[in-house]
Amino acid sequence: MTRINAKAASVRFENVTKIYGRDVVAVDDITLTVRAGSLVTLLGPSGCGKTTTLRMIAGLEMASRGTILIGDKDVTQLPATDRDVSMVFQSYALFPHMTVLENVSYGLKFSGFNKAETRDRAMAGLDLVGLKDYGGRLPSELSGGQQQRVAVARALVLEPQVLLFDEPLSNLDAKLRRKVREEIREIQQTLGLTVVYVTHDQEEALAVSDEIVVMRNAAIAQVGTPRDLYEAPADAFVADFIGEANLIPVEIVDTDGATATIAMGGYRHALPSRGLPKGPALLAVRPSRLVLSDRGGAGMAARIAKATYVGNRMEYTVETDVGSFFAVNEDVVHPLKPGTDVALGLAESGPVLVPRA
Known part of the structure; x- marks a missing residue:
């Protein structure tokens, strides 16, 4: 059973809408709860609103209407720097001129830790993702899977209330995707993290999730466990999108x-x-x-x-x-x-x- 980390927080969307310009509705009046300590995947085709939803949790996009809560705190209008969330991007976003250890340490330097604490926490993060002996290497000297793990370690050491993943495995080959997704799931369960994970890959979503939120046309089509969605789809869209039908x-x-x-x-x-x-x-x-x-x-x-x-x-x-x-x-x-x-x-x-x- 997944334990819940003391810092892990729930995420709640209450009637949240995001509109770009005058009339481009990216997210349309969604209400959603992510339980503390769970991994919830936002799944859907391109343009369905899943990445915009993730970015609204991060504070990289602001909701046009509605309320977003992390734990019991209303963060709807708070900037990203005040939300206590970390994000792992599709591109990894590692600094090429910094070593692996320096990349993982980067965010800690702005969190009030002294040099020794920063190093200790960064080394612990690398150990957690199986890269404790790689601290002196540059990102260019690592494989794609190893770079992804560095990005995960960099996010984990900040001990966020919520950890966000935006298409984290899309740059990896099929065999490596399977391995890294298992590692992400194991870390999430071991540490009891709240994770919101975006993908368009149905198999990936089925493999890692406690719950899946299937999105279509800026709205939620169905929410459920992987087994619920696979065996009892609400409609033809969900049946066809979650596995072949x-x-x-x-x-x-x-x-x-x-x-x-x-x-x-x-x-x-x-x-x-x-x-x-x-x-x-x-x-x-x-x-x-x-x-x-x-x-x-x-x-x-x-x-x-x-x-x-x-x-x-x-x-x-x-x-x-x-x-x-x-x-x-x-x-x-x-x-x-x-x-x-x-x-x-x-x-x-x-x-x-x-x-x-």
């Missing part, structure tokens, strides 16, 4: 309490109704929750249009009378060949109904 038009032909029966190309399937009435709806189905079986089995008549081997699984494009679907299967020993006739069915759990837009 097939969005299939279906008809709810019957409801019985909390259960709905849907018709899909002559195939019927029962699943939770989620409060939807009879009539048209959308079915969101993860590729792994589509079941391929021999023609004549439970499901719609279908044909394999494309089969791709990607190492640990097969990826299939499957054609039916109601559309084309993307399915995956872990059986790489006996792959289905293009042109094979199959039955396309639904797993017992996983498919979820969402309203038609």
